Amino acid sequence: MTHFSAFALVKNALSGHRNWPAQWPEAQPKAEYDVVIVGAGGHGLGAAYYLAKEHGITNVAVIEKGWLGGGNTGRNTTIIRSNYLYDESARLYDHSLDLWDGLSQELNYNVMFSRRGVMMLAHNVHDVQSFQRHVHSNRLNGVDNRWLTPKQAKEFCPPLDISASARYPVMGAALQMRAGTARHDAVAWGYARAAAARGVDIIQNCPVIAIRRCAGGHVEGVDTAKGFIRAKKVAVSAAGHTSVLMDSAGLRMPLESFPLQALVSEPVKPVFPCVVMSNAVHAYISQSDKGELVIGSGTDQYTSYSQRGGLPLIEHTVAAITEIFPIFTRMRMLRKWGGIVDVTPDRSAILGKTPVPGLYVNCGWGTGGFKATPGAAHLLAWTVAKDAPHKINAPFTLERFTTGRLIDEAAAAAVAH
Amino acid sequence: MLLIHCPYCNATLPEVEFTYAGEAHIARPADPSTLSDEEWRDYLFIRSNVKGPHYERWRHQHGCGRFFNALRDTVSDRFITTYKTGAPRPPLLTQETPS
Ligand SMILES: Cc1cc2nc3c(=O)[nH]c(=O)nc-3n(C[C@H](O)[C@H](O)[C@H](O)COP(=O)(O)OP(=O)(O)OC[C@H]3O[C@@H](n4cnc5c(N)ncnc54)[C@H](O)[C@@H]3O)c2cc1C
Ligand SMILES: [Zn+2]
Numbered sequence: 001m002t003h004f005s006a007f008a009l010v011k012n013a014l015s016g017h018r019n020w021p022a023q024w025p026e027a028q029p030k031a032e033y034d035v036v037i038v039g040a041g042g043h044g045l046g047a048a049y050y051l052a053k054e055h056g057i058t059n060v061a062v063i064e065k066g067w068l069g070g071g072n073t074g075r076n077t078t079i080i081r082s083n084y085l086y087d088e089s090a091r092l093y094d095h096s097l098d099l100w101d102g103l104s105q106e107l108n109y110n111v112m113f114s115r116r117g118v119m120m121l122a123h124n125v126h127d128v129q130s131f132q133r134h135v136h137s138n139r140l141n142g143v144d145n146r147w148l149t150p151k152q153a154k155e156f157c158p159p160l161d162i163s164a165s166a167r168y169p170v171m172g173a174a175l176q177m178r179a180g181t182a183r184h185d186a187v188a189w190g191y192a193r194a195a196a197a198r199g200v201d202i203i204q205n206c207p208v209i210a211i212r213r214c215a216g217g218h219v220e221g222v223d224t225a226k227g228f229i230r231a232k233k234v235a236v237s238a239a240g241h242t243s244v245l246m247d248s249a250g251l252r253m254p255l256e257s258f259p260l261q262a263l264v265s266e267p268v269k270p271v272f273p274c275v276v277m278s279n280a281v282h283a284y285i286s287q288s289d290k291g292e293l294v295i296g297s298g299t300d301q302y303t304s305y306s307q308r309g310g311l312p313l314i315e316h317t318v319a320a321i322t323e324i325f326p327i328f329t330r331m332r333m334l335r336k337w338g339g340i341v342d343v344t345p346d347r348s349a350i351l352g353k354t355p356v357p358g359l360y361v362n363c364g365w366g367t368g369g370f371k372a373t374p375g376a377a378h379l380l381a382w383t384v385a386k387d388a389p390h391k392i393n394a395p396f397t398l399e400r401f402t403t404g405r406l407i408d409e410a411a412a413a414a415v416a417h
Numbered sequence: 418m419l420l421i422h423c424p425y426c427n428a429t430l431p432e433v434e435f436t437y438a439g440e441a442h443i444a445r446p447a448d449p450s451t452l453s454d455e456e457w458r459d460y461l462f463i464r465s466n467v468k469g470p471h472y473e474r475w476r477h478q479h480g481c482g483r484f485f486n487a488l489r490d491t492v493s494d495r496f497i498t499t500y501k502t503g504a505p506r507p508p509l510l511t512q513e514t515p516s
Contacts, residue, residue: 241468243464243465243466243468244466244468252459252463252464252465253463253464253466254458254462254463254464255464255466256439256464256466257466257468257491301436301437302419302437302473302489302494303437303466303471303473303491304491304494305468305491305492306491306492306493306494310418310419310432311418312418312432312433345461345462401458401461401462401463402454402455402458403454404454
């Protein structure tokens with residue numbers, strides 16, 4: 001693996017950039033692995049990296065049905081924040097935010113993490129009360145979040161319309177300054193390259209058809225398009241397809257898969273300095289470093305695996321955005337797309353062991369798991385390596401839907417990310 | 418946009434008139450207090466989340482206001498059929514394209 005540096009850049013520039021080596025090799029499956037991870041999104045690739053780096057487990061394969069990073073990792077709008085309401089969530093997402101801080105250096109790969117601040121707008125009394133509760137609860141948990149008046153919000157984000165006649169009046173905002181965005185693809189590529197350098201096999205274009213269990217119930221391996229692959233442990237990190245995979249192991253899940261869409265505008269000069277979210281109108285916006293406005297909203301209403309959603313939702317989202325930021329009414333939108341997100345009843349993730357020995361699951365990140373990528377990957381690796389959850393992910397069990405100990409961010413946030 | 422046939426209005430109308438109402442044919446337990454925690458979990462939280470033909474409920478919210486059931490392929494989003502509440506599930510006849 002070439003170490004990326006200014007020197008390497010200059011050296012390769014001299015030969016016209018024709019001699020860069022591949023960032024990871026094209027791997028073919030071995031007959032057996034210590035750990036097989038299903039799904040080469042940021043979470044799965046990251047888990048493979050941390051298994052190798054922190055736990056010395058390198059006989060690992062990440063198996064991907066399409067191309068790595070082609071799932072929700074490569075389709076998301078990259079909002080990173082940690083100002084969730086409940087103690088369990090605050091610890092989980094703040095753990096991830098801590099890891100984001102040094103990620104580019106750690107991976108020797110520029111993930112373009114940009115702490116540009118995420119501002120959540122309050123448009124009604126309920127929003128004001130709920131966000132102020134978030135701010136207080138976050139501060140008690142040592143999580144950065146503060147309250148802004150409408151004027152302060154406008155100073156922070158000049159395109160914002162705070163006039164009294166606005167269709168969605170701004171009554172204040174919660175701002176997390178540590179929050180921001182990152183380059184989604186680079187996260188997948190950076191983890192893939194770093195994991196491959198430590199001996200992990202990344203096997204693409206190889207759908208896992210079923211998880212196989214032995215007569216005693218223990219996991220035995222996975223049936224794939226390239227044949228059976230034996231594994232001592234299997235970790236499913238397949239986002240929207242988790243139910244389908246877990247069904248094959250005889251486990252029914254508390255999940256539903258929905259399309260979540262996003263769209264981008266034509267690129268323009270820097271005009272939008274931060275990320276703004278509005279839960280009340282279900283829309284959020286930021287500007288990528290390429291200059292496109294990146295816009296998203298809530299999921300479509302029906303479950304689906306089609307990786308595309310309906311136009312009514314896009315129309316609703318754009319209508320809301322242009323009301324809040326009238327400056328954008330004449331922008332042209334370039335493209336829209338969808339991903340399939342796995343949603344739990346309480347809108348919190350499931351990360352831990354399952355009733356099947358040797359089978360682990362990381363799912364339920366729904367509309368907001370990109371921000372969790374380093375944290376979830378790190379904790380999944382821990383859980384698989386030790387066959388026991390880390391204390392940060394210990395509350396995020398599958399059993400909570402039996403015991404009733406839900407982590408009800410659904411009621412707390414209304415819209416995710 | 419989906420086009421959905423309301424079996425009560427007998428009309429095929431745009432999705433914006435309808436709201437999705439989750440998996441169909443999940444009956445509320447007759448005697449909830451006798452349920453085990455696992456049975457209660459299954460009723461409240463566990464969903465089939467089918468990739469393929471899915472039995473589901475819709476409500477014609479901006480029309481007749483009634484709930485009805487549908488069989489829709491979640492890979493193509495195509496409706497195979499819709500039917501009135503209380504009617505038996507139609508069989509899974511159609512072979513939709515898998516992916
Ligand atoms: C439009 C959109 C916007 C979003 N915006 C944000 C945001 O702003 N902030 C945020 O934090 N989160 C956001 N999210 C959510 C976020 O993208 C996900 O929670 C996160 O990327 C999940 O990462 P992952 O690695 O678990 O999943 P994925 O990247 O989806 O990886 C799962 C992989 O498993 C593979 N797979 C599935 N089935 C099989 C099989 N049978 N065999 C082999 N491989 C299989 C898939 O192909 C996929 O590559 C958004 C999602 C979408 C769709
Ligand atoms: Zn009707």
